[in-house]
Amino acid sequence: MRFSRESPSRSRDRPVVFTTSFIDVVFLLLIFFLVTATFQREEGRLSSALEAERASGGSGADLVPQIIDVRADDTGPVFQIGERTMRDRPALEALLRPLPKDPGVFVRVYGSAPVHAVASALQACRDAGFVRISYVPAE
Amino acid sequence: MVDVVLQLIIFFMYTSAFTQFVRAPIDLPEERGEGGEATADLVLDIDETGRWLVDGAAVTPARFGEIAQAEAASLGIGPDAFSVLIRADRNLSANHLNAAAESLDQLGVRRWRLGAVRPAGGSGAP
Numbered sequence: 372m373r374f375s376r377e378s379p380s381r382s383r384d385r386p387v388v389f390t391t392s393f394i395d396v397v398f399l400l401l402i403f404f405l406v407t408a409t410f411q412r413e414e415g416r417l418s419s420a421l422e423a424e425r426a427s428g429g430s431g432a433d434l435v436p437q438i439i440d441v442r443a444d445d446t447g448p449v450f451q452i453g454e455r456t457m458r459d460r461p462a463l464e465a466l467l468r469p470l471p472k473d474p475g476v477f478v479r480v481y482g483s484a485p486v487h488a489v490a491s492a493l494q495a496c497r498d499a500g501f502v503r504i505s506y507v508p509a510e
Numbered sequence: 511m512v513d514v515v516l517q518l519i520i521f522f523m524y525t526s527a528f529t530q531f532v533r534a535p536i537d538l539p540e541e542r543g544e545g546g547e548a549t550a551d552l553v554l555d556i557d558e559t560g561r562w563l564v565d566g567a568a569v570t571p572a573r574f575g576e577i578a579q580a581e582a583a584s585l586g587i588g589p590d591a592f593s594v595l596i597r598a599d600r601n602l603s604a605n606h607l608n609a610a611a612e613s614l615d616q617l618g619v620r621r622w623r624l625g626a627v628r629p630a631g632g633s634g635a636p
Contacts, residue, residue: 397515404522441604482605486598489607490539490626497544508608 437474439463440509441492442481448488450495460491467499475503482510534566539600541626550595550623552581558599560606571613578617589618597625 440451450457457463467476478492496504534555554574555563562569564577582592594614598607607624614622 394512394515397512397519400519401515401522404519480604480608482603482608484604485600486602486604486607486624487539487600489604490541490600490624493624494541494543494626498542506611508611 437470438477438479438507439467439492439496440479440481441484441488443483443485443488448484448491450488450492460495463492464495464499467495467501470499472500472502475505476501477505477507479507479509534563534597536597536625537600538597539624539626540629542628543626550593551585551587552578552592553595553597553625554610556596556598556602556606556610558602560602562610571609575613575617578614578619590620592619594619594622595625596622 438452440449442449442451447458450460450463452463452466455466457466470476476496478489478496480489480492493504493506534557536555536557552564555566557563562571562574564574569577578592578594582589585592596607596610598610611622
């Protein structure tokens, strides 16, 4: 008595795929992608955007003089608010914290400044609690 | 076992292709940022030589304006709602950033973002 669902002749005719070497191919592919992959720090997942609003000629309320000048000299980036001059972001942030936040702040960027100094100034404004940050290109 | 390996292959295929096609390799400033994803309707890369790149291709400021207008039109939004992410080399002179800001202003784009990467340490404070 046979319990097989297929007859011996049918199972004999069915094509057989040998999968033994498949794992070798898969491992080779894995090694290839491991070697060629570039592990970059993803920007999107790192919450890495700083937003700036381009300043324009506006109402008188926009002219409240909370202006940070960002420039560079021989020794590196310089941040200036009025008469106060700072060279690092923590000092700039400490000076910005007590300022009123409602009028916003203008970041006036001179061409001599490096981009990382601009980013530092924008970050200091954010960390100090400013929401309205206007970017002003300067000559 | 083979299932796990296949999953790993799919992961590496996906991540490697993503980083190559979407973002050009640029040495961005290291800052914590303001939260949220660094997504935008259009990404402008400015490399260490000051070249403007869109999707890896060098463009002139005029061409960039055309691309931005076409992109906004295809999305069906005005320049006020159009968002641009500027990814500029950290050591580049801000002259290039100012030029990009002026260009966006002429297009009517009021808001843009400056790309940065979170410092490897994690806190963000230099």
